[in-house]
Amino acid sequence: AQSVTQLDSQVPVFEEAPVELRCNYSSSVSVYLFWYVQYPNQGLQLLLKYLSGSTLVKGINGFEAEFNKSQTSFHLRKPSVHISDTAEYFCAVSDTGQGFSFIFGKGTRLLVKP
Amino acid sequence: DTEVTQTPKHLVMGMTNKKSLKCEQHMGHRAMYWYKQKAKKPPELMFVYSYEKLSINESVPSRFSPECPNSSLLNLHLHALQPEDSALYLCASSQVDSSYNEQFFGPGTRLTVL
Numbered sequence: 712a713q714s715v716t717q718l719d720s721q722v723p724v725f726e727e728a729p730v731e732l733r734c735n736y737s738s739s740v741s742v743y744l745f746w747y748v749q750y751p752n753q754g755l756q757l758l759l760k761y762l763s764g765s766t767l768v769k770g771i772n773g774f775e776a777e778f779n780k781s782q783t784s785f786h787l788r789k790p791s792v793h794i795s796d797t798a799e800y801f802c803a804v805s806d807t808g809q810g811f812s813f814i815f816g817k818g819t820r821l822l823v824k825p
Numbered sequence: 826d827t828e829v830t831q832t833p834k835h836l837v838m839g840m841t842n843k844k845s846l847k848c849e850q851h852m853g854h855r856a857m858y859w860y861k862q863k864a865k866k867p868p869e870l871m872f873v874y875s876y877e878k879l880s881i882n883e884s885v886p887s888r889f890s891p892e893c894p895n896s897s898l899l900n901l902h903l904h905a906l907q908p909e910d911s912a913l914y915l916c917a918s919s920q921v922d923s924s925y926n927e928q929f930f931g932p933g934t935r936l937t938v939l
């Protein structure tokens with residue numbers, strides 16, 4: 712069975728500092744991986760996705776993530792954060808050939824301080 | 826058009842009321858989803874429709890009744906709700922014949938049950 716673990720429930724960071732939000736997954740088959748962002752009182756917006764090919768994936772708003780199959784990780788990074796990046800970030804996994812199976816992690820709240 | 830719209834944005838209802846939530850997309854997606862999201866939690870899948878037929882019902886109480894009248898519309902009918910049903914209700918859509926099941930989310934309806 713699939714599972715997604717986001718190791719940090721909250722990550723505080725100062726503005727213009729780099730940040731990494733961690734995500735680990737478990738699955739017995741090939742997976743597709745996603746990061747979504749949710750701003751207060753809004754829906755989920757796709758930041759980036761890994762489907763195949765290059766393990767370094769670039770997304771919107773300056774975010775990137777690296778797929779590491781041996782460590783079953785898909786950590787999200789940004790070299791310099793802004794106050795406006797304060798939001799909830801969800802990692803999600805979709806198993807190949809599993810129909811509508813789409814599993815979310817518990818989320819990490821990124822809190823950017825001035 | 827890559828947008829999923831939801832109405833209303835906010836809804837307050839009593840436990841004896843009947844109300845409906847509406848979701849619409851024009852991306853040609855033939856899979857549509859309802860999720861429930863409590864504060865500081867990830868979205869929880871409630872229902873999945875594929876080609877306008879109910880494919881998944883995650884043991885949701887019968888006071889929630891989904892309906893998919895056509896390929897662009899998804900409704901969630903509410904009746905005799907409880908205060909613990911207060912949450913953000915998210916609609917999403919995706920292609921059915923895609924192996925990676927990328928989901929596009931609407932902004933949500935914030936429901937308060939008094």
